Amino acid sequence: MGLAKTEIFTLEQNAVARFAKALGHPARVAILQHLFKTNQCICGELVLEIGLAQATISQHLKALKSLGLIQGSVEGTTVCYCVDFKNWAKMKHSLSIFLIWISIPPNVVKNLK
Amino acid sequence: MGLAKTEIFTLEQNAVARFAKALGHPARVAILQHLFKTNQCICGELVLEIGLAQATISQHLKALKSLGLIQGSVEGTTVCYCVDFKNWAKMKHSLSIFLIWISIPPNVVKNLK
């Protein structure tokens, strides 16, 4: 099928998987690293920086954008990309919570609340 | 192609992507959650718990196993799976470090070292 059966999983499981999938390609990791480092940059800069074809970078940018992790704004003939910090924080929170709490036994979690 | 050009990325970028990819499917997230909760369990239990076909669960287990995140040991006619805590810690460290440090400017990082 190639299609995940999301309906049988919890919201948390799907959210973790969706965010993790976004980080599941080194080009997208590199794009995010570069955007954090430079604060913002145009598409063409990422093409040069990373060394994949323009169409490929554009595709990865689209994936990150559709998840909300980055934003793009047209400026003349260029498109300026930057991190969407609000959604980035959500993603970071989701993944961090998962990584932290998965190893804490349910009864301990219960006592902490 | 369907094949990532890993050779043009750093070790860190590839490691983050590889680990994130492992968490990039809700079934694998669910498997890991269940293994942490029950400490260990047999394959058949995961099939019942998650509700995907046995062959499918086996495939996801293989993916987690080949990354080293879980271990499986044959016990009679069953196979008992558990988290490989050492490699889990490595993965957690890799992803956490990435999530934490990506937003810290390089000059600040430099001053902290």
Place this chain on the structure above:
DNA sequence: CACATTAATCGTAATATTGCAATTAATTAA
């Protein structure tokens, strides 16, 4: 031994992902 149980593997189908060349649409510069 025959039979049941369990889980890996195989085969297959559907879909997704990755990558690039070529094209297109939008904007700017001459």
Place this chain on the structure above:
DNA sequence: TTAATTAATTGCAATATTACGATTAATGTG
């Protein structure tokens, strides 16, 4: 207006992923 620049989109090919039924191999039970 024409030409140049930029980035999205299209079209395509190769490979990967997801899912499942069927089979197989291994082990245990009668």
